[in-house]
Amino acid sequence: MTRAIDYGNLMHRAMRGLIRSVLEDVAAHGLPGAHHFFITFDTTHPDVAIADWLRERYPEEMTVVLQHWYSGLEVTEDGFSITLNFGNAPEPLVIPFDAVRTFVDPSVEFGLRFESQSDEDEEDEEEDEAGEESAAEAGDQPGSGEDPGPRKAEVVSLDQFRKT
Template sequence: MAQDPPAQDLMHYEALAQDALRGVVKAALKRAAAPEGLPGAHHFYITFKTDAEGVSGPNDLLGKYPDEMTIVLQHQYWDLAPGETFFSVTLQFGGQPKRLSVPYAAVTRFYDPSVQFLLQFEPPPAAPTDARPVAAAPAEVTDEPPSTDGEAKIVSLDQFRKK
């Protein structure tokens, strides 16, 4: 008796599940953007593909991280604006405030270490270089490392990865 070939997933359930879980990221950011801010000890490490379509920010900052970047939303972030398809936030890098806009589709990792909550996503395809929006005015490039005095930190999440 011949066996039927496996059915093809025409519903694209994996993509639907990824989108639904990105909704958790959006909901968490909406809570963080509320006047009360982040409750308790909650804070977020958000990793995103800097070369994904729709990511925008200062050329100097995105140039330092041409593939992937992790931002921390904890004490000092401003103007967090979670929209329907992307979020924007102002963070300090090297003592300078810089605005980033990140589509939820560009997020590859969302981690709240206060409760050990982790979501990982499939990386999006890279946007063509000429299609990437960037900030209108280039920010000043400095060689000084960012201060750890309450400023945003870009961190490696290698310590959290399974080996």
């Protein structure tokens, strides 16, 4: 068996470390300037702790906003806990970094998106299905002829775009 470097998992670990560092700074010093965060997380993750009514309302994923009203932000090696305001009712949340799907700071147009292997598999299946449907639809069109089959990759030279 050949050993390989798992760059995908290494990148995810590094990106989660970045989120941890940012949240540690916010926990210590507050949100600077116009910074605020949209954090989407997997509510089915076994270590997510949220109120039952939130889990019922968001059975798969939930997006929270850290901006004006939050308290008790605590960051650990594995995740963070925070109390957020939902309709004037404070609710504590515990979110492991492994459950985070997206982290966005729109004030500086920064965002991270985490894709699990199952997400990538689903996208591949959707692309395959879309390709099959497109080919089937094209074959049904009058004058479409036969399916030309898979296309070959084309190498494009960037020399034409270089400044001289």
